[in-house]
Amino acid sequence: MSVAVDRLPLWHNRRFCFLASARVISVLGNGFARVALAFAVLTLPGASPGRLSLVLACQAVPQLVFILVGGVIADRMSRSRLMATADVVGVVAYAGLAALVVSGRAPLVLMCVLAVTAGLATALFSPAMDGVVPLVVPADQLQQANGILRVGTNVSLLMGLALSGVAVSWLGAGWALALNSASFVVSAVLTSFLGLGEPRRAKSSGWTELREGWREFSSRQWLWVVVCQYMVVVAALNANAGVLGPLAAEDHLGGARAWSVIVAAQALGAVAGAGLAAKVRVDRPILVAVLATLPSAVPIVMLGTGAPVWGIAVAMFLSGMSSDVFAVLWSTTIQREVPEEALSRVSSYDWFGSLAFAPLGLLAAGPAAQAWGADRMLFVCGSLIAAATLAALLAPQVRTLRAPAQRVRRVEEETNESVDAPPATGGQAAR
Known part of the structure; x- marks a missing residue:
């Protein structure tokens, strides 16, 4: 028999409020940085697309490495302390970039060093963030907490992207980067208020702990199968978002204005999807999460077929919804199924695997579009997403893993059935 437990709303949880506020503010700053960094590089003397690509690559590669x-x-020290430390590293990186841009003297080598520092801050922060949520909220509120965090960060990113253009045009790209640096200061202060202590466990060597994390990761079929699925999915999505989609918009749809409508529709869908995922209760969360990947293929294929902007925008809105349903169910399941002491290491393998082919998708998209056409490559990307998703469904654990409440209820039902069943005959007992 299960006992119902009355929980206070998450807004009464002081630690969760600090965590949510820190994430909203830092993601708002990141929205500024996405636009400001590109324009900062392009407005410097000697700017070129190649220089921009190099600086952005210097930021992206450390996140993977x-x-x-x-x-x-993150599994060896206080996760909240590591998050605050990563925020401080971000402060240094973006304050340095801002100072270089405002001064008008920005040596390429120094820009690249600071971009690497910014990427390192993300690599330290992300696994710690994934592991800190179960330490802040009760297990039965994890899905709601993840959904609220996604809603807050999605809205914040939208605001950051919208306001960044105004900030760059009014203040300049350097001062917009400085605003991002300030957001990291606020995030670091709020995160330090979480006050999570050191993990109580013996510390072995880093290589040993990395192997232990791999055992936890590889022993769960549903986990590594979906990460393999997302190696392909993320590469295809990156190719679409970074190269193929803008090319198709330029060719068929009228250019940047149409593409901005499509991207905005996806972002709005993500906000709605996170709100839905915070409330929905499903029996098989991984099965639903994997199926929620399929709608991402639809707008990509529509872009390649010359569909109208409004139709692609609707498909992108639904794709954004489904992608955040996946994200919330996925994060919640990992947090419930993986032991807390290994959670950040398992999360890091998730991040590493999912992002492994992402740079390849961006690098290959341009030459492939030039050789075979953007429309054809969009169809290939949509087909890859569908094929990877259907392949993931072949794994038994992906189809059968149940949420904890459903597992308990199923055990209770099976127990009741065995109690109510008639006594076995001699032959049945022998079998």
């Missing part, structure tokens, strides 16, 4: 290290560190 050091993410496993970040997972080990």
Whole structure:
């Protein structure tokens, strides 16, 4: 028999409020940085697309290279302290970039060093963030907490992207980067108020702990199968968002204005999807999460077929909804199923695997579109997403893993059936 437990709303949870506020403010700053960094590089003397690509690559590569290290560190020390430390590293990186841009003297080598520092901050922060939520909220409120966090960060990112253009045009790209640095200061202060202590466990070598994290990761079929699925999905989505989608919009739909409508529709859908996922209760969360990936293929294929902007925008809205349903169910399941002491390391393997082919998708999209056409490559990307998703459904654990409440109820039903069943005959007992 299960006992109902009355929980106070999450807004009465002081630690959760600090965490949510920190995330909203830092993501708002990141929205500024996405636009400001690009324009900052392009407005400097000697600017070129190649220089911009190099600076952005210097920011992206450390996120992939050091993410496993970040997972080990997050399981060895206070996660809230590591998050605050990562925010401080972000302060240094973006304050340095801002100072260079405002001064008008920005050596490429120094820009790249600071971009690497910013990427390192993300690699330290992300696994710790994934592991800190179960330490802040009760297990039965994890899904609601993840949904609220996604809603808050999605809205914040939208605001950051919208306001960044105004900030860059009024204040300049350098001062917009300075605003991002200030957002990290606020986030670091709020995160330090979480006050989570050191983990109570013996510390072995980093390599040993990395192997232990791999065992936890690889022993769960549903986990590594979906990460393999998302190696393909993220690469295809990156190719669409970064290269193929804008090319198709330029060719068929009228250019940047149409593309901005499509991207905004996806962002609005993400906000709605996170709100839905915070409330929905499903029996098989991984099955639903994997199926929620399929709508992402639809607008990509529609872009390649010359569909009208309004139709693609509607499909993008639904894709945004489904992607955040996936994100909330996925994060909640990992937090429930993986032991807390290994959670950040497992999360780092999730991040590493999911992002492994992302740079390849961006690098290959341009030459492939030039050789075979953007429309054809959009169809290929949509087909890859569908094929990877259907392949993931072949794994038994993906289809059968149940949420904890449903598992308890199923055990109770099976127990009641065995109690109510008639005594077995001699032959039945022998079998």
